[in-house]
Amino acid sequence: MTPALDRSTAPFDSLIGACASDRTGIVHLGLGNFHRAHAAVYTAQAMAAAGGDWGIRGFAHSSARVVDPMQAQDNLYSVLQLTESGASAGLIDVHRNSGVASADPDAVIDAISDPAHRIVTLTVSEAGYTRDPTTGDLAVDSPAIAAEIAGTTTPRSTIGLIARGLSHRAQTGEPMTILSCDNLQSAGDVTRDVVTQYLDATGAPSDVVDFVASSVTFPNGMVDRIVPKTTDAHSAKVAELLGITDLSPVPAEEFSMWVLEDDFAAGRPSWESAGALFTDEVEAYELVKLRLLNGSHSLIAYLGILSDAATIDTAWSLDFVQEAVISGIEHDYLPTINLPTGFDAKAYVSALDARWRNPLIGHATTQVASDGSLKLLQRIPEAALFNLERGTVPHSLALCTAAWIACVAPPLDFSPGPLAASIVEPARKSLAEAVCGATTIYDHVHRIIDGGFFPRELAGHDAFTTRVTQLLTLIISKGPRAAVADISTAR
Secondary structure, three states: OOOEOOOOOOOHHHEOOOOOOOOEEEEEEOOOHHHHHOHHHHHHHHHHHHOOOOEEEEEEOOOOOOHHHHHHOOOOEEEEEEEOOEEEEEEEOOEEEEEEOOOOHHHHHHHHHOOOOOEEEEOOOHHHHOEOOOOOOEOOOOHHHHHHHOOOOOOOOHHHHHHHHHHHHOOOOOOEEEEEOOOOOOHHHHHHHHHHHHHHHOOOOHHHHHHHHHHEEOOOEEEEOOOOOOOHHHHHHHHHHHOOEOOOOEEEEOOOEEEEOOOOEOEOOOHHHHOOEEOOOHHHHHHHHHHHHHHHHHHHHHHHHHOOOOEHHHHHOOHHHHHHHHHHHHHHHHHHOOOOOOOOHHHHHHHHHHHHOOOOOOOEHHHHHOOHHHHHHHHOHHHHHHHHOOOOOOHHHHHHHHHHHHHHOOOOOOOOOHHHHOOOOOOHHHHHHHHOOOOOHHHHHHHHHOOOOOOHHHHOOHHHHHHHHHHHHHHHHHOHHHHHHHHHHHO
16 A cells, blocks of 8 residues: 655655745745646746746635645645556645635635735636626625625635735735636736725725736736646555555646736746746637637537546547537637747647547546536637628528537527536526526527627627527437538538
C-alpha cells in the first residue's frame, strides 16, 4: 500500500518547477483542477527560473472537495500528464494555504487587502462573474447580488469579495492586479466592469472608486489546457508513477498555453520563463481559442451526447462530428477572426485534432456541455452575427445551437438520452418555462433565441432561427448525422 502524500512522503525528486517560500504573493479564487494544472504550474516553473515570493493562497468558492485533501496533504498535489504515448506525473508545491470562500468570506477579504498579496487570479467559470446574459453587465437583480447590495449579507459572490477586499486595500493604497483565467472574451475588461459596477451599486466612497481606477489593473488573457475531472483511475496511475496516494491529483493534457497583456500594477512572476506569451494581440488569441477550440468543443460535446458518446475522443472518432466541426471552423469561425501575427491556423487545427482524439484524457462530453447557456454566449452570437450581416448563414453555429436545445430543452416527445440528463445547465428550468406551450418546433426555437437567452441582435435575424429550427427538426426525426449531412448539402 502506498503512503499518503504529505511533506514527509512527498517525492520531491519529481517536483515540477520550484517550491514556493512561506510568503504568499498571489490570492487565487476558484481552487479547482484547471488552476492547479495551469497557472499554478506556470508559477512553479517561473519561480524555478527567476525566484520570487509568489506562493499562492487559494480559495474554493463553496465546496471543500479540493480543499480538504489539499489541507490533509500539506497543500501538495500531483499533476498527471496524459499523452497518446503514455502518462507522467509530477509534484506541485506552490500553495501555502487553502480555504472555502463561502465558509469564511472575511478570510478572502483580508487576503485581498493584505499588501503582501500583489495579484488575485480567478478561475470561477462564466457563472462566477454574475453577469446578465443579455447585457453583459453585473446582474444586480440576481438574489445573491441584490442581497449584498442591500447590505443584508457579507459578500460571498466572487465579485463582491473582490470589491470588498479592494475597498479595504484602498486604505493603504497598495496597487494590485486582478487577473481572470476564465474562458471569457476580454476577460480583464469584463472583470473590471463588473467590479466597478458592484462598487457603484453599493455606493462605495469616491476614494475607493478612484483607487481601483488608478491603482488596480485588470489585464486580459487567454488560457488553454484540457483538464478533465479526476477519477479513481487517475489516482491509481499517480500511485503507480510516484509511489504515493494523492487524494486529489489533477489529470491534464500535455498542451498548455497562456497569453497575457503585460499590465501588472505590483509586479508578477516570470511567467514568460515558463512559456507564457506576453503580447498586445491577446484579443486575437482569445478569439482563436474561444471559437476554434471552445466553440468546436461545444459542438463535439452536444453531437456526441446525442450519439451516446460519453467522452470527447469517442465523439471525435465519429466521421460526421469531424465533418461538422471542420466545416464550422473553415466556413463559420475562421472568417470572423483577424489572426495573430504569424499565427498558423492550419497547424493549430491539426493540434486540435491531436488533442481531441487523445484517448487517455477521457474528457466527458457532459462536462464540456455543462453551463451551455453561459458558454455559448461567448462562442456563438458574435461569430453568427458576423456571418449573417454578410448574407451568409452560419450552418455549424446553428447546428450547435440546435444540438444544445435538443440536449437541455428538448421539444415534447423527444428524449435526448441518458447522457443529456446529466448535463449541468443552470438555465434548464427557465428554458423549460420559456418553451412551455410552444406549438411548433419553430415556436419552440424562437422562444429560446428571442427569449433573453441570446442577444437581441441575433434574435433579429430570422434566417438563424429558421436554420436552427430546420436542424433541430432533423435531429429529432432522423438524428444528428442527418443534420450534418444537410449542412454539407447546404454548403
